Amino acid sequence: MGNILVFLEQADRRLRPAALSAISLSRAIHKASGGKLLFVLIGDSVGDAAKEAAQFGADGVLTVEAPALKHYLAETYAPIVARIAKEQGATTIAGCATSVGKDLLPRVAGILDAGVAPDVSGVVSAKQFRRAVNAGNALQTIEVLSDVVVVSGRQTDFPRAAASGGSSPVTAVAAGAIDAKGAEFVELQTQKRDRPDLTEARVVVSGGRGMKEGKNFAILEQLCDLLGGALGASRAACDAGMVPNDLQVGQTGKVVAPDLYIAVAISGAIQHLAGMKGSKVIVAINKDAEAPIFQVADYGLVTTWEKAIPELLAEIKKIKSAS
Amino acid sequence: MKILVTAKRIPDPTQKLKLKDNALDFSGANWQLNQFDEYSVEAALRLTEDGANTAVRHGQVTVASLGPADVATQLRSALAMGADKAIRVDAKDDELDASIVAKTLAKLVEREKPELVLMGKLAADNEGNDVGQRLAAILGWPQATFACSIQVVDGGKAVLVGREVDAGVEVKKVQLPAVVTVDLRIVSPHAVKSGRTKPEFAYAEGPRxxxxxxIRAANTKPFEQLTFAQLGVTAKATTKVLKVEMPPARQAGKKVGSVAELVEKLQKEAKVI
Known part of the structure; x- marks a missing residue:
C-alpha cells in the first residue's frame, strides 16, 4: 500500500473536532496499511490549524492557501486533494463524514476513478470497512477494489484523537489554477448557540412532535443546561417549525452517540432511531406506552412531558446541589 | 428547463430485514421508489411548471433508473406523477456500485443533454450518498448536494440552492448545467421557485x-430501454459488499415508575448524571 492522505477540516484558525475524528480513522488505517501518514489543510489562512495538526505524529502536514479557497467548495477543493494524492503517492484518502466530507470525498473519488467506503464505523483492513446501512438495521463489510481507496468515517464512531506530541514538518503546497466551475458560495445561515454541538455533546435532550409548540422546548433547554448537553429534535418537530432543522437527529439530520440521550415526546420512527441508537444510555419519556422508542430505551417512563420534565429538573438540581 | 431525474428502487424501509448467506435477502421485498428520488421528481416537476396550472409543462422531465425489468413499476409511478419520459438501463442490482451508476448516468447525460440533473441525496437502503458528487466530477459540472431549496436565477442560467449542512443552511449558486441532490425539505410548500410559479403560491407539503x-397517461409516455453496451459503458465495480450482518440488538430496557426512580437509576446504575 502507498501513503495515506487525510483531509482535515478547520475553521477560525483551529482544527474542527471532525478533523480529530478523521485523524482517529486514519490512525486505524495506518496500523493496517503502513506507509506515510500525511495531513492536508485547505483554506485562505490555515497556518495556525496546521501547527495544531503537526502535533499528531503525522509524517507531514501539507497546507494549501489562497484567497479563493476561503470558503469550502467541492469544485475547488476536490481537484486539489486529488492532485496532492497523486503527487504524494497516496493510495488512501480519508476524511470525516461531515456535510463537508460527504460533499467533497466522493467528488475526489470521481476525479480519481476510485471506490468510496462512505460513512464507515470501523476499519477491518486497509481496504475493508464496516458501515451501517438500512437506517442502522444492518451492518455491511465493504471492500474497495480500486487501487486508490477513498473513505469517510462517521464522527460518532471515531473518538477525537489525542495529540501524540512531536512536530510534523509543515509544507506549503501551491494551490495551482483554481476553477470553481461556475459554483459560488453565497452565505451560511446559522444560529450561534452556547451549548455544545449535537454531534459532540456528552448528553443530548431531544423533543418530538408531542412537545406541541416551539416555545415548549424552553423547558428542554433548561434540562440541557443543567446536564451540560445539546438540544436535539425529531424530524416531526423540525418539520412543524418548532425548532431549526439543524437540530434534527436521524437518518436525515445528525447521527449522535452521547453517553446519555433523553428522548422526550418522541415516538421513535426508524429514521429517528437510526440517528441515536448508538447512544450509551437511552431514556424515553412518552405518554404512549406502545411507542417504538421504548424498544430501544434503557429506561422508559410512561407519562407526559408536562408532568415529567419539571420533576426531572427538580430531582437533578437536588443531586447537583448535594454533590 | 430540461431535467434528468434519477430513480432507484429500494426495499420498503419499514419491512423487517432478512439475511441469507451473509447477504440481505430481498426475495420477499416490496420494492418502492427511494423517497429522496421521489422528492427529486417532485422538485423537477415544480421547476418546470406554474404551480397554479400544472397541466402545462415548461420543459422536459426525464426519469432514469438502472435495474432489472421490474424497475418499470417505479419509473411508471414517476411518469404518473407527471414526468415526460422514462429510461431504464438494464442491470442486475448486485452488479452495480456507485462508480458504475455514475458512469452510466454520465453517458445518459451526454445523450439527453439536460441542463440539470436532480437526484436524491442518498438511497435509504445503502446510504452511499456519493453518486451525485461522482457524476458531477465526471462531467466537470458544479454540484449542490443536500438541497432544501432551489431557486432559478439569472434568467434560467443558474440556480440558487439552500443546502442543509451541519451548521445550518449554506446558500450556494451554481451555473447550469449542474448536478443537484435533494434533501427531505425540498418538498416543503415554498422550497422550489421556478420563476414561473408566483412567489406566494404554496404547494401542498410532500410529493404529489x-x-x-x-396513471393512464403514464402508459402512453415514451419509455426507453437501454443496455450498457448501447451506452458504451464498460466500467467495473470499484467496491464490493463482502457481507452483511445484523447489528447486535439493543435490549429493550425497563420501565420505571417515577421520575425519582429514573434519576436514581441514571445516577447509581447507569452512572451518567
Whole structure:
C-alpha cells in the first residue's frame, strides 16, 4: 500500500473536532496499511490549524492557501486533494463524514476513478470497512477494489484523537489554477448557540412532535443546561417549525452517540432511531406506552412531558446541589 | 428547463430485514421508489411548471433508473406523477456500485443533454450518498448536494440552492448545467421557485400523488430501454459488499415508575448524571 492522505477540516484558525475524528480513522488505517501518514489543510489562512495538526505524529502536514479557497467548495477543493494524492503517492484518502466530507470525498473519488467506503464505523483492513446501512438495521463489510481507496468515517464512531506530541514538518503546497466551475458560495445561515454541538455533546435532550409548540422546548433547554448537553429534535418537530432543522437527529439530520440521550415526546420512527441508537444510555419519556422508542430505551417512563420534565429538573438540581 | 431525474428502487424501509448467506435477502421485498428520488421528481416537476396550472409543462422531465425489468413499476409511478419520459438501463442490482451508476448516468447525460440533473441525496437502503458528487466530477459540472431549496436565477442560467449542512443552511449558486441532490425539505410548500410559479403560491407539503389521469397517461409516455453496451459503458465495480450482518440488538430496557426512580437509576446504575 502507498501513503495515506487525510483531509482535515478547520475553521477560525483551529482544527474542527471532525478533523480529530478523521485523524482517529486514519490512525486505524495506518496500523493496517503502513506507509506515510500525511495531513492536508485547505483554506485562505490555515497556518495556525496546521501547527495544531503537526502535533499528531503525522509524517507531514501539507497546507494549501489562497484567497479563493476561503470558503469550502467541492469544485475547488476536490481537484486539489486529488492532485496532492497523486503527487504524494497516496493510495488512501480519508476524511470525516461531515456535510463537508460527504460533499467533497466522493467528488475526489470521481476525479480519481476510485471506490468510496462512505460513512464507515470501523476499519477491518486497509481496504475493508464496516458501515451501517438500512437506517442502522444492518451492518455491511465493504471492500474497495480500486487501487486508490477513498473513505469517510462517521464522527460518532471515531473518538477525537489525542495529540501524540512531536512536530510534523509543515509544507506549503501551491494551490495551482483554481476553477470553481461556475459554483459560488453565497452565505451560511446559522444560529450561534452556547451549548455544545449535537454531534459532540456528552448528553443530548431531544423533543418530538408531542412537545406541541416551539416555545415548549424552553423547558428542554433548561434540562440541557443543567446536564451540560445539546438540544436535539425529531424530524416531526423540525418539520412543524418548532425548532431549526439543524437540530434534527436521524437518518436525515445528525447521527449522535452521547453517553446519555433523553428522548422526550418522541415516538421513535426508524429514521429517528437510526440517528441515536448508538447512544450509551437511552431514556424515553412518552405518554404512549406502545411507542417504538421504548424498544430501544434503557429506561422508559410512561407519562407526559408536562408532568415529567419539571420533576426531572427538580430531582437533578437536588443531586447537583448535594454533590 | 430540461431535467434528468434519477430513480432507484429500494426495499420498503419499514419491512423487517432478512439475511441469507451473509447477504440481505430481498426475495420477499416490496420494492418502492427511494423517497429522496421521489422528492427529486417532485422538485423537477415544480421547476418546470406554474404551480397554479400544472397541466402545462415548461420543459422536459426525464426519469432514469438502472435495474432489472421490474424497475418499470417505479419509473411508471414517476411518469404518473407527471414526468415526460422514462429510461431504464438494464442491470442486475448486485452488479452495480456507485462508480458504475455514475458512469452510466454520465453517458445518459451526454445523450439527453439536460441542463440539470436532480437526484436524491442518498438511497435509504445503502446510504452511499456519493453518486451525485461522482457524476458531477465526471462531467466537470458544479454540484449542490443536500438541497432544501432551489431557486432559478439569472434568467434560467443558474440556480440558487439552500443546502442543509451541519451548521445550518449554506446558500450556494451554481451555473447550469449542474448536478443537484435533494434533501427531505425540498418538498416543503415554498422550497422550489421556478420563476414561473408566483412567489406566494404554496404547494401542498410532500410529493404529489398520481391522478387517475396521470396513471393512464403514464402508459402512453415514451419509455426507453437501454443496455450498457448501447451506452458504451464498460466500467467495473470499484467496491464490493463482502457481507452483511445484523447489528447486535439493543435490549429493550425497563420501565420505571417515577421520575425519582429514573434519576436514581441514571445516577447509581447507569452512572451518567
Amino acid at each position: 400523488y398520481a391522478t387517475l389521469k396521470g
